[in-house]
Amino acid sequence: MASRYREIYESWKQDPSGFWESAADEIDWISTTDKVFDPDQGRYGSWFPDWECNTCYNCLDRHVERGRPGQPALIYDSPITGKTATYTYFELLEEVEALACVLDDLGLRKGDRAIIYMPMIPQAVMAMLACARLGIIHSVVFGGFAANELATRIDDATPKAIIAASCGIEPGRVIAYKPLIDRAIELASHKPESCLVFQREEQLADLVAGRDHDLGALQADAIAAGRRIAPVPVRATDPLYILYTSGTTGQPKGVVRDNGGHMVALKWSMKNLYDVQPGEVFWAASDVGWVVGHSYICYAPLLHGCTTILFEGKPVGTPDAGVFWRVIADHNVVSLFTAPTAFRAIRKEDPTGALIGQYDLSQLRSLFLAGERADPETVNWAIEQLQVPVIDHWWQTETGWCIVGNPLGLGQLPVKPGSPTVPMPGYDVQVLDDAGHPLGPNTLGNIVIKLPLPPGALPTLWNADERFFESYLADFPGYYKTADAGIIDDDGYLSIMARTDDIINVAGHRLSTGGMEEVLATHPDVAECAVIGIADKLKGQLPCGFVVLKSGAERSHEDIEKELVRLVREKIGPVAAFKIAITVDRLPKTRSGKILRGTMRQIADGETYKMPATIDDPAILDEISDALKTHGIFV
Known part of the structure; x- marks a missing residue:
């Protein structure tokens, strides 16, 4: 209508x-x-x-x-x-x-x-x-x-x-x-x-x-x-x-x-x-x-x-990445509202959506996402798999x-x-x-x-x-x-690009970390990602991208990281100065699924930080620190 x-x-x-x-x-x-x-x-x-x-x-x-x-x-x-x-x-x-x-x-x-x-x-x-x-x-x-x-x-x-x-x-x-x-x-x-x-x-x-x-x-x-x-x-x-x-x-x-x-x-x-x-x-x-x-x-x-x-x-592990579909089928759910991070987790474990076919989802009319920015790759995957309106x-x-x-x-x-x-x-x-x-x-x-x-x-x-x-x-x-x-486009549609403290200044250019994340998410091996700005003496800040790969990604991390750097250069341009892509097993998040980008930036810049009260697993911060050191950029 x-x-x-x-x-x-x-x-x-x-x-x-x-x-x-x-x-x-x-x-x-x-x-x-x-x-x-x-x-x-x-x-x-x-x-x-x-x-x-x-x-x-x-x-x-x-x-x-x-x-x-x-x-x-x-x-x-x-x-x-x-x-x-x-x-x-x-x-x-x-x-x-x-x-x-x-x-x-x-x-x-x-x-x-x-x-x-x-x-x-x-x-x-x-x-x-x-x-x-x-x-x-x-x-x-x-x-x-x-x-x-x-x-x-x-x-x-x-x-x-x-x-x-x-x-x-x-x-x-x-x-x-x-x-x-x-x-x-x-x-x-x-x-x-x-x-x-x-x-x-x-x-x-x-x-x-x-x-x-x-x-x-x-x-x-x-x-x-x-x-x-x-x-x-x-x-x-x-x-x-x-x-x-x-x-x-x-x-x-x-x-x-x-x-x-x-x-x-x-x-x-x-x-x-x-x-x-x-x-x-x-x-x-x-x-x-x-x-x-x-x-x-x-x-x-x-x-x-x-x-x-x-x-x-949980969306995965209780017992598998099909539990959401089981709940929808068992209880005749007409509309599901969850966080994009839940769908990224499901997509990482079941990238082809094989588990969806095991359940009757005919009652489901819509999926709503909120809590984190819903990247287009995740939205498009959900639309393709569920065949219902997916509303960020x-x-x-x-x-x-x-x-x-x-x-x-x-x-x-x-x-x-x-x-x-x-x-x-x-x-x-x-x-x-x-x-x-x-x-x-x-x-x-x-x-x-x-x-x-x-x-x-x-x-x-x-x-x-x-x-x-x-x-x-x-x-x-x-x-x-x-x-x-x-930004608000010519049709009045709003796009959230970042928290205002996630807008980074690269050699005088204000750049959105969210825009870079959109590009990284288009890579066929990437399940989820986060981009932060890290301190740089020459340019003020440089973008650093962390990526979690899909289950079954078989190519070397080094090859994938090089492709990601090229991808951002092609889509956004040299102005982004995107040269650092780091593969990690998981990203630090709150219990509600928000990625702790600010804390990651503090670690990368060698700042002291307070352990976030809502963090899901504090051990992930040590993993981020180790990954930065391995790439030679940890201060």
């Missing part, structure tokens, strides 16, 4: 308040006012001031009351433990109410904070929703985070309780959580009053008398007693959660998400962007510790009346939902591999030079968003309003700084 995107986007531009007031009709409000937006509240204004709501009610109660009590709400699938479980909307509400009763019994009230430190188990989602039910502000910390990182978050959020599991399970190993929690509480200045621990049978935790409680037992008791607890009214502008993201100073930034605008934006996105209908199965293959897990495992699918999947596994879209922890995408629900726009397409309603995206002047089409510059930000985006940072202003609003007055660099 012809896309309605231009018409819808223009309707938002003409009347932003009217657009979001109409979208807000999809949410059940406790009370509303005539004011949709107050420009005088907060740093850039405030959405739905003085409106009242409850996020948990909108996710669960209303569906139980209106014809969906027996529909699956949450499917848990764990190839690591071999367990699955399905909770209907009625059953999930029962579990969430029970958990909320436990929190209430421990004295947690509206406005209190609770840290959730859990792996990918149903109780993680239940804890988030139980907090939302009572107006408790939750802060999910990725299970297994080091004790000192957890302590930093305890001191910043000052939680009254920690809600945890006894352990996390990775392929081949069990990670005890309780010792990490005990050490974090010991290190922290703030001491939580309670610690609720869900005991997993794979490893039980020792509980501290007087402080620790068996969450599963207390929850079961509340269900057995038939206990209920009503949703607590909160203001639309009250915080729903705090989600910590890395800060340049090493001090994490607590991104605040409010209740009302968050619901409005996510509900709008499920139909109009993802083209998913109530009752269908949506799978975001992410983790609840990240923003994608908050928005599209827990909240958006349940707001929309969908079935959501909670997957405790771009957003940030700070925005909570898509900034730029291809809205399938409004009619798909033409795909340009390498571009996440066009801005969503609410986002006036522009490209400026360093002095804040608008740049013309196809010119690389700073990507910014004209204020105000739309519903769902962060209003501030937790207890750090001045830091919020300095980090995001000060550099380009009237705009939100994304810290990404890119």
Whole structure:
């Protein structure tokens, strides 16, 4: 069908308040006012001031009351433990109410904070929703985070309780959580009053008398007693959660998400962007510790009346590179949302897509990618293998939902591999030079968003309003700084080329590392790659490319590296001064799949660096260091 995107986007531009007031009709409000937006509240204004709501009610109660009590709400699938479980909307509400009763019994009230430190188990989602039910502000910390990182978050959020599991399970190993929690509480200045621990049978935790409680037992008791607890009214502008993201100073930034605008934006996105209908199965293959897990495992699918999947596994190795296809086939998934790095891993292990043919994927309609730049090679491979629309879209922890995408629900726009397409309603995206002047089409510059930000985006940072202003609003007055660099073409399509600190200056030429990565990814033996700028006395910086080869690549690394240098010279030109290509077994990444280019650059330049809190495997940094030394360029 012809896309309605231009018409819808223009309707938002003409009347932003009217657009979001109409979208807000999809949410059940406790009370509303005539004011949709107050420009005088907060740093850039405030959405739905003085409106009242409850996020948990909108996710669960209303569906139980209106014809969906027996529909699956949450499917848990764990190839690591071999367990699955399905909770209907009625059953999930029962579990969430029970958990909320436990929190209430421990004295947690509206406005209190609770840290959730859990792996990918149903109780993680239940804890988030139980907090939302009572107006408790939750802060999910990725299970297994080091004790000192957890302590930093305890001191910043000052939680009254920690809600945890006894352990996390990775392929081949069990990670005890309780010792990490005990050490974090010991290190922290703030001491939580309670610690609720869900005991997993794979490893039980020792509980501290007087402080620790068996969450599963207390929850079961509340269900057995038939206990209920009503949703607590909160203001639309009250915080729903705090989600910590890395800060340049090493001090994490607590991104605040409010209740009302968050619901409005996510509900709008499920139909109009993802083209998913109530009752269908949506799978975001992410983790609840990240923003994608908050928005599209827990909240958006349940707001929309969908079935959501909670997957405790990896794209490869649990047991093989076909596990995503097995989950899609087993649970009738219509739309998958994951990170490009997952598809690069799958493509590396199964480059011909042989495992895909073993499963019935006829139900799958779309694949969405976000979290890392989706290189055209990966996008084209996925299109060829799956024969469905493959949609790259771009957003940030700070925005909570898509900034730029291809809205399938409004009619798909033409795909340009390498571009996440066009801005969503609410986002006036522009490209400026360093002095804040608008740049013309196809010119690389700073990507910014004209204020105000739309519903769902962060209003501030937790207890750090001045830091919020300095980090995001000060550099380009009237705009939100994304810290990404890119171009907008003649059709209005945006291409993200790099983080602004990944734009390198080679002998006075500003060059995008993302553009070089695109070229490297076209080589038939390359599975994934990363380009960084390393210090050079003559030219200021020189590009250095790291490549991971596909399984079965038989030619010598030296030959492939020479071809890669020639390839960049042919496609970008001598100006790139690309002379260093290094083959490695793997790239250092965060647990959400982002490549740690900044840390790689610090290693190459001989700088001291802080171990990234979110790194998946610290040993990879030593491998990068060794590879640089082998090529004779390590300082």
